[in-house]
Amino acid sequence: MPSLAPPLFELGHAEEFASSGRTLATAFSPRDESLAVYATNNVDPQSSQRTYPDVQPVYFASPQAAPVAERRTFISDTSVVFELVQNLSMVSQQENSNAFRVDDRPNVIRKLAYDYVNHTKEVWVYVTREIAKGQPRQYTPDHYRILYSCFSLFTLLYAPGTEAERIPVGEDLMEWLNTHYVEPSSEEGIQLSAQDEPWQNEAFWPYITRATVRGLSKATAFFLDILASKHPSPHLQRLSKSLAPLLTGHPRIQQFTAERDFAIASRRWKEKTKTLRLELDRIPEEARDDGFENWWDRISDIVGILEGRGEVIKRICEEVGADWKEVTAVWGVYVDGRLRRAELPDVVTAILDDMPSDPTDLEDAIQSSLLLGKPIQALSYAAQFDVWLAAHMADLMQALGLIENETTDSDIPLRDYYVLQYAEYMRLDPSCWRHTVSYLCTCGTVGHEMADQVLMRVALRLQTPKDSQTANEESARIRAGILDGVLKEVNATCFEHQREAVRRMVCRIAAQTFLREKNYGLAISYCASAEDWPGMGRIVDRVLDEYIINGPASFAHTVANIAPTLQSLRSQNGNNLNGVFIHRLRFAVRFAEFHQRRLNGELEDAALDVMDIFQEEIVPTSWWAVVLCDTLDLLRNNERFYFASEDAYLLMRKVEEIALQTTHGSGSDYLAILARTIKNGDEKLALQRVQMVRLALTRYYARCGVIDVGGKMSVFSK
Structure with missing residues (x-):
């Protein structure tokens, strides 16, 4: 505490x-x-x-720190490769797929594996550079170096491609070793080459011996040429002249198009090595020391390496500070030049008996497990070091068929287990939710259920910001219907991974948020997308409440952005609109348009709107009285006639039905909403308003008869 x-x-x-x-x-x-x-x-x-x-x-x-900075970029970049691997697996499972030939699959996987390798290398170089500038980073350069070396080794051993799988592995191992564990250093070589008699430097013979072990024949040959021209011993001069071309002429598998030619060249080269050994053994004992170093022993060690003598190689590697990895690579180059990947575990087992790996060093443990042909054990160590490494190696192992039948104690596929672990790690950073969902949705039912929970908890950030300037910008953006933020991405992600139930849930949540913000157009749009028709009904009720609470002007302004949404719904559904909910929505929009035209002075069009909504029968009976009362100013206008006599008759019929139903005790069904619009109003006051409409209609119809507007039809003759 x-x-x-x-x-x-x-x-x-x-x-x-x-x-x-x-x-x-x-x-x-x-x-x-x-x-x-x-x-x-x-x-x-x-x-x-x-x-x-x-x-x-x-x-x-938290059990570990959330990814930030370079780590978040690393996650994003490598997720692209992960998706390509999933696409490859999906295509390969489709029957009669011609997307690629069966023989191409190992090569495609190899290419994708090297994409991972390149990403780890790039982030290692970047972090190293940033640390050198004094910029702190979440992970050390050594962390990414280990990712780079381990994934490189995994790719070399388990994803070699169709051609490399059949050829010897020694040269590839040596190249991997020289790439990730540089020895001897270039600085040592530069310092020795600047000296007139470098053999008198105690670092001279260890340097050229280590260079020989690593297959750096040009570096060794350079110093052998110095010995051949400057060393006082004629014996050493002669041997150096013979040894230099032997080193540079060592056959490499990459130099041959056929393995048979490589084997023949290797046998001939071995014969030359035996000849050099015989020449070396003929040197007198007293001539084997130059007064500073017993050069004969050093040359004998180098020749012993070329001869492929395992005990000599192990001893030399121990003397120069090398470990079992170096012995393994040298074994495949000098001891058994035709060593295959399948034969590596036996060789590595024997080497580790004499030079065990460090069990406390996870890098060593991962690499030894890979070379021993124990991918499951390698995954276990990789997860302890960095769950990113375990997840992506497991994914490729599954694609390669290495662990397809392996499961955990909970019967979860081993590949899914590590990918789920990695997804849990990404959940520590909310901004990584897209990648988290993508990984989870590759892990069967369990993964899909976890992805659903992630999607439902993504912060949509739909509320208007408190900052006034930002709030105005956001309001304008929302009013324009431009939703290119998190909500749109969540919807797209749900579509991509076929999480329809979650998509609808998110749309319902968004609709509720827009409803609180009084952005009714978007609220209705997302309710329709969620097919939440009861929710749409509640939104329409809120829209109509705007009229009751704030009056016609506010109502018309508020509902102005709903019309495009309604048009979109009509075009999508045709005439098969979903029941009473959209029916009421149509009424709200048309009623708002009526009031907007009234406010704009477009009274003729306003009158047409009233007749249309009654004739189309989209006015709910509870709103009849409200609509009729709002026509009073049109009916009382003594300068213009906005309704034909038959229109007036239709309105009169509505008034009469309200009066009749009120007499029979159903007044609340027709007058409750009108009563709410009247201050301290009740059903009695609402009925009085309706009677005023009846009187206005009677007078209006009478005027129509006097000046013959709309024909000689009598309202009572009907």
Whole structure:
């Protein structure tokens, strides 16, 4: 507790904390693996006497740090390769697929594996450069170097491609070793080459011996040429002249188009090595030392390496500080030049008996497991080092058929187990949710269910920002219907991974948020996308409440952005609109258009709107009285006639039905909403308003008869 900031209690005051009536409680986050730790009551709060502050700190803990900076970029870049691997696996499972030939699959996997390798190399170089500039980074350069070396070795051994799988592996191993563990250093060679008599430097013979072990024949030949021209011993001069071309002429498998030619060249080269050994053995004992070093022993060691003498190679590697990896690579170059990948485990086992790997070094443990042909064990060590490495190696192993039948104790496929672990790690960073979902959706039912939970907890950020300038920009963006943010991405991700139920849930959540923001157009749009018709009904009720609470002007302004949404729904569904909910939506939009035209002075069009909504029968009976009352100013206008006599008759019929139903005790069905629009109104006042409409209609119809508007039809003759 003393290490917490601020500390919950001081060192040595634990008893005081307990006596204050508090204890510690924990709560796991539903979003990620983080844990909240906080102080709470350990007794009934009603019976305890508080001796602690009201405000108590909450401490957050996590099993590992969330990815940031270069790590987040690394996750994003490598996720692209992961998706390509999944696409390859999906295509290969389709019957009669012509996307690629069966023989091409190992080569495609090899290419994708090297994409991972290149990404690890790039991030290693980048972090190294940034650290050198004094810029702190989440992971050290050595961490990414280990990822680079281990994934390179995995690719070399398990994803060699169709051609490389059949050829000897020694040269590839040596190239891998020289790439990731550079020895001897270039600085040593430069320093020795600048000296007139470099053989008198104690680092001289270890340098050229190590260069020979690593197959750096040009470096060794350079110093042998110096010995041949400057060393005082004629014997060494002669031997150096013979040894230099022997080193540079060592046959390499890459130099031959056929393995048979390589084998023939190797036998001939071995014969030359035996000849040099005979020449070396004929040197007198007294001539084998130049007064500074026993050069004969050094040359004998180099010749012993070329001869492929295993005991000499192991001894030399121990003397120069090399480990089992170097012996393994040398074995495939000098001892058994035709060593295959399938034969490596036996060779490595024998080497490790004499030069065991370091079990406390995860890098060593991963690499030894890979070379021993134990991919499952390698995954276990990789997960301890970095779950990224375990997940992506396991994914490729599955694609290569190495672990396809392996499961955990919970019957989860081994590949899925490590990918799920990696996805859990990514959940520590909310911004990685897209990648998290992509990985989870490759892990069967369990993964899909976990992905659903991630998608439902993505922060949509739909609320209008509190900052005024930002809020105005956001409001304008939302009013324009441009949603190119997180919500759109969540929808797209749900479509991509066929998570329809979750997509609808997210749309319902978005609709509720837009409803709170009074952005009814988007609220209705997302309700329709979720096929949440009851939810749409509630939104329409809220829209109509705008009229009741704030009046016609506010109502018309608020509903202005709904019309495009309604048009889109009509075009998508044709005439098969979904029941009463969209029916009511049509009414709300048309009613708002009526009031907008009234406010704009377009009274003729407003009158047409009233007649259209009644003739199309989209006005709910509960709103008849409201619509009729809103036509009063049109009916009372003495300068213009906005309704034909038959239109007036239709409106009169509506008025008469309201009056009749009220008489029979159903007035609340027709007058409740109108009563809500009247201050301190009730059903009686609402009925009085309707009677005013009846009177206005009677007078209007009478005027129509006098000046012959709309024909000689009599309202009572009907």
